[in-house]
Amino acid sequence: MTAPFPAAALAPETTHPLILAPLILALPKGRILGECGPLLARAGIRPAADYTDEDSRRLRFPTDDASLDVVRVRPFDVATFVAFGAAQIGICGADVLMEFDYPEIYAPLDLGIGHCRVSVAEPAEGVGLDDTSTWSRVRVATKYPNVARRHFAARGIQADVVHLNGAMELAPGLGLSRLIVDLVQTGSTLAANGLRESEVIAHVTSRLIVNRTALKTQPEAVGAWIARFQAALQPSA
Numbered sequence: 001m002t003a004p005f006p007a008a009a010l011a012p013e014t015t016h017p018l019i020l021a022p023l024i025l026a027l028p029k030g031r032i033l034g035e036c037g038p039l040l041a042r043a044g045i046r047p048a049a050d051y052t053d054e055d056s057r058r059l060r061f062p063t064d065d066a067s068l069d070v071v072r073v074r075p076f077d078v079a080t081f082v083a084f085g086a087a088q089i090g091i092c093g094a095d096v097l098m099e100f101d102y103p104e105i106y107a108p109l110d111l112g113i114g115h116c117r118v119s120v121a122e123p124a125e126g127v128g129l130d131d132t133s134t135w136s137r138v139r140v141a142t143k144y145p146n147v148a149r150r151h152f153a154a155r156g157i158q159a160d161v162v163h164l165n166g167a168m169e170l171a172p173g174l175g176l177s178r179l180i181v182d183l184v185q186t187g188s189t190l191a192a193n194g195l196r197e198s199e200v201i202a203h204v205t206s207r208l209i210v211n212r213t214a215l216k217t218q219p220e221a222v223g224a225w226i227a228r229f230q231a232a233l234q235p236s237a
Contacts, residue, residue, distance in 0.1 A: 023068050023214075023221060024061040026082055029054070030205055031185075033111040036091055042232035043225075045070070067221065074110035074142075077203050079209065081106060088214035089225055094204045095183055099144050106177035106215060108226055112233065114206035118147060123172050124196040132157070134198040141171035142181035151181070169193035 025045070027036055031051055040047070048057040059069045073081060076096055081087040083102035095118050110154060120140075120171060137158040142148045142152040145161040152159040162171065166181040169189060183203065190196060208229050215222045 016204065020067075022062075022066060022087060023059075023218070024081075024087040025068060025088035026078045026092075027051075027070055027072050027226075028078050028091060028093070028206075029072055030075060031074065032091070032093065032114045032162065033072065033208075036183050038228070039232055040114060043228045045228075056160065059065045065152055068225070082209050082211050085213060087213050088211050088222055090209045090219070091210045093183075093206050094202070095147070097207065097209070098138055098202060099146050101146070104212055105209050106212050108208045109208040109229055109233065111206045111208055111229070114204065116179065116183050117203050118201045119184045120151075120179055120181055120199040120201065121169075121184070121190050121195045121197050124180045124191075127196050127198050138179060139177045140179045140181055141168050141177035145170070147201065148181040156170045169195055170186060 018221045027033055039050065044065070045068065047070045048061040048063070051061040051070060052056060059073070060069055062069055071081070071087060075093060078087075078090040078092040079100050079102055082092070083100070083104040084088040089112065097105065098115055098118070132155070135157045137160060139160045139162060140148045140152070141162040141164050143163065143165050145163050147163055149159045162177050164171065168182045169192065171177040171180055173194060179198075180195070183204070183227065184190065184197060187197060208226065210222055210226065
């Protein structure tokens with residue numbers, strides 16, 4: 001009968017310390033990325049210099065802190081990356097949270113950047129002419145189908161949504177829809193296309209969001225970053 005191997009023979013020759021992968025902070029491409037810069041600096045986050053370069057083909061960037069990398073994705077995708085755990089932390093507009101309403105996301109901080117609004121708009125010459133209380137349904141072009149349906153349903157109106165990812169301002173003039181629901185900052189794009197806001201659904205700012213599971217399983221690491229962002233929001237002494 002063959003003798004069993006001694007335990008020492010099965011043990012590794014050396015013991016390696018546990019190496020944890022860095023946490024991922026998801027940042028939105030575009031206008032908000034520029035507004036994030038000063039906030040990240042105050043939170044002590046210094047990503048690789050090309051993270052703001054829209055021509056850079058990299059999408060994941062190291063920072064000067066080995067425990068954190070940043071990724072740059074479309075604004076609507078930030079919430080999805082965080083909800084599914086691909087990123088543990090993110091910066092995301094409240095409009096995106098309204099649209100997706102992921103239960104896996106916790107939004108502890110309003111960052112006070114990215115000010116804009118989600119609004120209903122229509123051809124300027126028609127604003128105020130119709131009594132909307134008589135409507136039973138309306139066709140709406142938007143990239144916010146859930147927000148639009150909820151908004152009009154609260155008024156007893158069925159919204160027939162035409163889901164577009166951009167160029168919503170063209171829809172009424174080309175007969176695609178009667179109204180649009182879109183994100184508005186200055187209103188200049190609406191005006192340039194013959195539209196005007198008729199109602200503000202919600203005022204929007206960007207939020208710090210975290211994955212709830214990551215917060216439970218890595219409370220010290222994730223909580224420390226929440227605390228750093230919170231400190232970064234405090235007025236300078």
